[in-house]
Amino acid sequence: MSIQENIMIPTQLVDVKNIDDSSGPYCMSFGFDLRPLIRSIDSIGLLNSPLLMKTVQERLNIITGYRRIKAIKTLKWDKIPCRILSESKLPPLECLLLNFHDNLSTRELNCVEKGMALSRLTAYLPDSEIIEHYMPLLDLPSHEDTLHLYIKIEKELEIEIKKNLAQGRLSLHAAKMLLEVDPDSRSSICRLISYLKFNINQQKQFIDYIVDISHISGKPVSDLLGEEPVKGVCSDEHLNIPQKGRAVLRFFRGRRFPSLTIAESTFKKMVAKLDLPDGVKIEFPRFFEAQHFRLEVCFKEGRELKEKIESLTRKEGLGNLGNPWGEGV
Amino acid sequence: MSNFTIKEVLVEDGALRHSLTNQILQRLPGIPVQATKGVRSKASSNEMDMGKDTLHLVFYKGEFFKPCPGTREYMCCGYQILNVATNCPLNCSYCILQSYFNQPNLRVFVNLEEELKRVLHVIDSEPDRIFRVGTGEFTDSLAVDPITCWSDLLLPAFSKRKNVVLELKTKTTNIERVLDSKYRDRIIVSWSLNSPYIAAREEHGAASLKNRLKAARQCQSEGFVLGFHFDPLIPHPQWKQEYLKSLELMDKYIDPKRIIWISMGSFRYMPGLKQIIRRRHPKTCVLDGEFITGLDGKMRYFKPIRTDLYGFMRENMEKWHRDLGLYLCMESDDVWQMSMGWSPGSSAGLRGYLDRRVVEFFG
Numbered sequence A: 001m002s003i004q005e006n007i008m009i010p011t012q013l014v015d016v017k018n019i020d021d022s023s024g025p026y027c028m029s030f031g032f033d034l035r036p037l038i039r040s041i042d043s044i045g046l047l048n049s050p051l052l053m054k055t056v057q058e059r060l061n062i063i064t065g066y067r068r069i070k071a072i073k074t075l076k077w078d079k080i081p082c083r084i085l086s087e088s089k090l091p092p093l094e095c096l097l098l099n100f101h102d103n104l105s106t107r108e109l110n111c112v113e114k115g116m117a118l119s120r121l122t123a124y125l126p127d128s129e130i131i132e133h134y135m136p137l138l139d140l141p142s143h144e145d146t147l148h149l150y151i152k153i154e155k156e157l158e159i160e161i162k163k164n165l166a167q168g169r170l171s172l173h174a175a176k177m178l179l180e181v182d183p184d185s186r187s188s189i190c191r192l193i194s195y196l197k198f199n200i201n202q203q204k205q206f207i208d209y210i211v212d213i214s215h216i217s218g219k220p221v222s223d224l225l226g227e228e229p230v231k232g233v234c235s236d237e238h239l240n241i242p243q244k245g246r247a248v249l250r251f252f253r254g255r256r257f258p259s260l261t262i263a264e265s266t267f268k269k270m271v272a273k274l275d276l277p278d279g280v281k282i283e284f285p286r287f288f289e290a291q292h293f294r295l296e297v298c299f300k301e302g303r304e305l306k307e308k309i310e311s312l313t314r315k316e317g318l319g320n321l322g323n324p325w326g327e328g329v
Numbered sequence B: 001m002s003n004f005t006i007k008e009v010l011v012e013d014g015a016l017r018h019s020l021t022n023q024i025l026q027r028l029p030g031i032p033v034q035a036t037k038g039v040r041s042k043a044s045s046n047e048m049d050m051g052k053d054t055l056h057l058v059f060y061k062g063e064f065f066k067p068c069p070g071t072r073e074y075m076c077c078g079y080q081i082l083n084v085a086t087n088c089p090l091n092c093s094y095c096i097l098q099s100y101f102n103q104p105n106l107r108v109f110v111n112l113e114e115e116l117k118r119v120l121h122v123i124d125s126e127p128d129r130i131f132r133v134g135t136g137e138f139t140d141s142l143a144v145d146p147i148t149c150w151s152d153l154l155l156p157a158f159s160k161r162k163n164v165v166l167e168l169k170t171k172t173t174n175i176e177r178v179l180d181s182k183y184r185d186r187i188i189v190s191w192s193l194n195s196p197y198i199a200a201r202e203e204h205g206a207a208s209l210k211n212r213l214k215a216a217r218q219c220q221s222e223g224f225v226l227g228f229h230f231d232p233l234i235p236h237p238q239w240k241q242e243y244l245k246s247l248e249l250m251d252k253y254i255d256p257k258r259i260i261w262i263s264m265g266s267f268r269y270m271p272g273l274k275q276i277i278r279r280r281h282p283k284t285c286v287l288d289g290e291f292i293t294g295l296d297g298k299m300r301y302f303k304p305i306r307t308d309l310y311g312f313m314r315e316n317m318e319k320w321h322r323d324l325g326l327y328l329c330m331e332s333d334d335v336w337q338m339s340m341g342w343s344p345g346s347s348a349g350l351r352g353y354l355d356r357r358v359v360e361f362f363g
């Protein structure tokens, strides 16, 4: 019999309390918001009955419908219509594939769920088959490295970090970086990222700085995050969250790149001292790596441009402007 | 032979019929040999060991002779790489080859002899051009020479030609076969040097600085021209005192007049290498510096840190001898000016400068 035929069985009413609602070996749901499903079931009922497996020990395990059962439990229904298979009817891989396709047909899996799906599949299928057939179904590139990354996310990251990842507060890139960090450190990092609502780029920078500083100073990440001024900034009621985030990043950047930070601020001071005309800007190249500075002049018409250029040529200090390091700085 | 061991030899399908394969196998009696098809998968040789104790004899279909992959943004010396192998039994924490761990093992290209003919043909077809060729770009030139005997093949071939020099760059003391050879002309034996601190902490499996310089002295006393490479220069605690110790050792062992060139480069790496280094060398200090993204996308030290390093080294090396053929590897015009007091102005200028050194030393 095909899988399809196996599951074409009549529904029966099952006592909710008899269903084992742990996620079990087949489910791949994580970090979801149950509220929309609760509202939907509450208003129009259950459209699609869960599929359960009766084990030899007479337990009812969930094959598909994990979230529906969770929602129904929240709604405090006593009974629920389900289809029940006996353990001998369907081998574990097929149960897993049923859940996999059931999920794929109804929603997009988050990163943690993709990791759950892939790591469960690896118990039954060779990596090559998963890479070739199943990763594209999950919208993932067919690469061995990507497979291992997702499995590591599922197996190694702590629940709190996974929640942040599943709910989009932590980027995949940041999660990948956190996998390289010890569990205590990554939990502290994740807590601060979540509190400061860093964007993807800020997350990456922050992890990079803090991990480097920890290596260089020999201090654990949690100690660094508990030091002043980070603590003070975070508890400062006069700052909003984005301001706190920027202040924390600025602090760690300065600590990680002391010479660069000093050079940048020295250059800005040098330019400020020139008292440039309105609409005139002088900027340094990124990291001072390229050899040219940049002058920007805003003007409405040629006469204004001429005036600004003339005013610039009269600036005494302009001739000394250059790299903000070395002699004379 | 250095203190590394080959635990296993893999012979790729296409490598079986090559005489170099047989010669190598004869030099490794008692080592298990296994025939393979193509590259071994990652599962059997992991990122941590990179298969450094597995000798993989390969029929290499790629390019044997290619220019050093310089970039437009920085001045490149126009070196030519003779690609004889990839990976290396040494284990320097900063080694860029670590990012090639999906091609693990010490991959030695056994079709070198046939390919060398093609390479020499290219060299011979441009008699007015000077080719500066090296084997030490994707491996250490001498680390496995006792097994591969590359020097037996390469020294006569290059020594005979008038428009080429062959540079063998190493961190080992495996100079026996080089010394046994009767060829000296147009051969440069070079050592990568660092501070004693970096050599001891970061260049795992390499000979001590003192032993490298003793080996260099021996080569020099037996008529070889020497080169040195302070690359990668790495700022670290007390780096000035530490690098001075290296210069003192050079002074003790080496006659500066027979040094064709000393290059300097500061540590730079593709961003992806960082995590690999952290995983493979958790105690390393090579990532501690202030790295910025360079114009070529590689991470490199913030400019004044580089100019400090080069300027300090130049000043002190020039106290030792004025004419050492000092040059910077992959640097910009302003960094040259700030640290060396002059600049070749362009990659072509740098090539000309080094070619003139070749003519001075070898005619």
Ligand code: SF4
Residues within 6 Å of the ligand: B087, B088, B089, B090, B091, B092, B094, B095, B096, B097, B137, B138, B139, B140, B171
């Ligand atoms: S000697 Fe060169 S090739 Fe070998 S590990 Fe060190 S840096 Fe890499």
